Amino acid sequence: MSDPADFIDLALQREASWIRAEQSRDRLGSGLRYYGSSVGAVRGTVRDALRRHQGLTHDEVTALSSELWAVPVFERRLAAIVLLQSNVRLLRNSDLTRLEGFVREARLRELVDPLAVDVVGPLIAGLDLVRRVRADSVLDRWAREPDPWLRRAALLSPLQELRAGTGDWDRFVRHARMSLASPRRGSEAADSVPDGATAAREAIDVILDAVAKSRPELRFSAAGA
Template sequence: MNNGSVTDPLTLAHEVDAGLRAEARPERAASEKAYLKSHLRHYGTSVPAIRSTVRRTVGVEGLNHDDLRTLVAALWAMPVHECRVAAVELLASYVHLLSTDDVDLLERLLRESRTWALVDGLAANVVGPLVERAPGMGPVLDRWAVDADHWIRRAALLALLVPLRQGAGDFDRFGRYADAMLAEKEFFIRKAIGWVLRDTGRRRPDLVYAWLLPRASRASGVTVREAVKPLSDAQRAAILAARKPT
């Protein structure tokens, strides 16, 4: 496929699977499955090996939009963690082919992921670039931010991560979502808020400080510990002091 041939996507899916199995590490598989509390089969193939297998088997050119969807769906249908990671990597490599018409697919994959190891890549590296170029994604994120599924809410936050990390992005939108979620008990929401604040703060610490200080008493320890890492000593001390009961 990487030479421009028109290999059937379903055949490609089986070739990717075979490549992933060839890189399997059974000793890694058992520990990773337990760590992720996964219901899927695990080969123990590392993420770098997954990426190289995808590049070697599929390449980064040659798929059209429909073939991409077919290949991703076929890989996802295999009850194997590494095949699903490969599907995420493919979507990230071919994200330029995606549009708001593909939200149905992306949302289905997010809902079926049930782990940060799949949700985070889908949100930051697939949904995120689509949000940046498609204004119609705003209402989608608004809906996700209040979804009953905490993985979908996490995806709404992390879809905004990469531009904010780069010193750009829509901090106002993130701030609205995060403010509404600050009181949540779910660890993966608390961690995501802190993560985005931490990465935003590396370039714009004053922005993060101004947002977090009046909310410090409502923010969880997980969120605050991440968020204050790039801040100055004075800013960090002020936020920690604001968390103490008066």
């Protein structure tokens, strides 16, 4: 492992708790391993790593995120997300390919949601007009995907902007209708993963709840789906 990845992994293991690990396994399932480190410990560990290894470049940050993600341990993958969130200003349009791979493998709200809301959304919000148009075409494809977690990520990505009273409502409506109309493979085989059947549909409700508080004049209809 690289020095930053080794530092993060060892620190997370020092913060491990078998009781929390068992609780996480019971709550999130057995698809991943769990150290039992708290969310606060994960965030603090990434913060300490960035202090020790200052000035990481775009390529170093993205490579480190992939290195952390490659091992199927929940806390390592959460650390990869926190790392990207902390360096979102460095991310580029082309990084959506990497993020798509993360979303496809995550299959948990606890990983997909922060990826969408705290990484994908701010990444796209920081792009110039030309690059944002290209990124929107990627999200258009995600919104039509049979994979419910990619649909969920596309739908949740504008949450920060919409909650703040800005954001492109028409784009969200378009993605929501695409998602609701998206064909399912093999009698919704893609939705057969745990919680998959509702993962995308409940994302629409999350956005509608947020918008109801900040922009109550906006309305959503599934017409055209």
